[in-house]
Amino acid sequence: MTEADNVRAIKLAVVGHTNVGKTSLLRTLTGDVSFGKVSHRPSTTRHVEGARLSVDGQALVDLYDTPGLEDAIALLDYLERLDRPGERLDGPARLARFLEGSEARQRFEQEAKVMRQLLGSDAGLYVIDAREPVLAKYRDELAVLASCGKPLLPVLNFVSAREHREPEWREALSRLGLHALVRFDSVAPPEDGGRRLYESLALLLESARPRLERLIEDQEKQRRARKHSAARLIAELLIDCAACRRSVETTAEQEQQAVEALRKAVRQREQQCVEALLKLYAFRKDDVSTSDLPLMDGRxxxxxxxxxxxxxxxxxxxxxxxxxxxxxxxxxxxxxxxxxxxxxxxxxxxxxxxxxxxxxxxxxxxxxxxxxxxxVDDAVLRLLALRQGHLLLALGVRGHAAIHRMELTTPQEQNLAQRQNPRAAHPCPCPPAMVNTQSARQTESG
Structure with missing residues (x-):
């Protein structure tokens, strides 16, 4: 490989059947919730779209989202008929003849876009919906893609779903000679999901290892920096709320007004922290819904x-x-x-x-x-800390392809609130761990 090859970006084509999560994978790998268009409807992506991963201004990886393969069975049959009497073309030569013909611009237009991109790339990521059974059309897709003569890394998507068929897919891929694969759920990726994917790629593209390792190192550095910044944001929230004080006259009306003012101040400050965390992790403001702090009546x-x-x-x-x-x-x-x-x-x-x-x-x-x-009552400070901690954990395992909103509540909010005040049994939707939820601490002051 030439020196120029060592400095240029690695080109990766993301390929696979329609509606298996190719664009979702790109969103999560790039950390861009706005990349492409994600929908439950098939054939959402109609054209090749690209994204670039860079470190310190140097392009390391170019990712290309391709349209979904729709009729690989018919395409494979057509390709097998392209050989003229007495000739035996290899895969790339047969595809070159196919791309020069009229069928590549008509019946198999979408498949032709995929083949052109994979032929012009260093390797392909073959995305698989692991919830789907292993059908003949997927085997034919792999046969067509393999004829490009490019390394293919199968990516098992949606492996977090209960109904996934990972063992079946592993066996089917091994029978096709594809033993290297990676589990990467684009909606709920593991914290080291990106590292695993790029390390697996490095096994297929040994010459690209230095660039992939540099990308891994940079993403790890960014992840640590995000955690540090997130901890600081949460600490500032708690300090601000703990220092929040309202001095009021001892009339019933002014006391109630003070309680409401404190409620509003705490809610607004928490929302500021939520939005800052979402921005830090490159999510949208409407990706999370927050419930009011429970029992903000104080004492x-x-x-x-x-x-x-x-x-x-x-x-x-x-x-x-x-x-x-x-x-x-x-x-x-x-x-x-x-x-x-x-x-x-x-x-x-x-x-x-x-x-x-x-x-x-x-x-x-x-x-x-x-x-x-x-x-502000200590119980509310604990509640704030736990809610933000819960959000931070959720953001750490949320892929940028996720479309469902996160709930900023935890499962014990209602139980612990009732333990402090059994009469205040209002319903509260919840996920994992929270603490005492009595809300405002009211003390006499000068």
Missing amino acids: WGDDLFNPETLRLMGVRVGGGVAAGAAAGAGVDLMVGGVTLGAAALVGAIAGGALLTARSYGGRLLGKLKGRRELT
């Missing part, structure tokens, strides 16, 4: 010396009087300020740390002035 902490607060404070102060102020402040933060700084004040007096008393005296002053401070 007002009127009791300056709540028994549970005192119990917690007693445990924390048990190490000695000198630790009193620090322990009290910790309690005050742990219970969301329900103690209004009383724990810290008592601890400060016991430990002689008057500066701590000054820091928390403002809350007591707010109590005397008839004002309250509304903050």
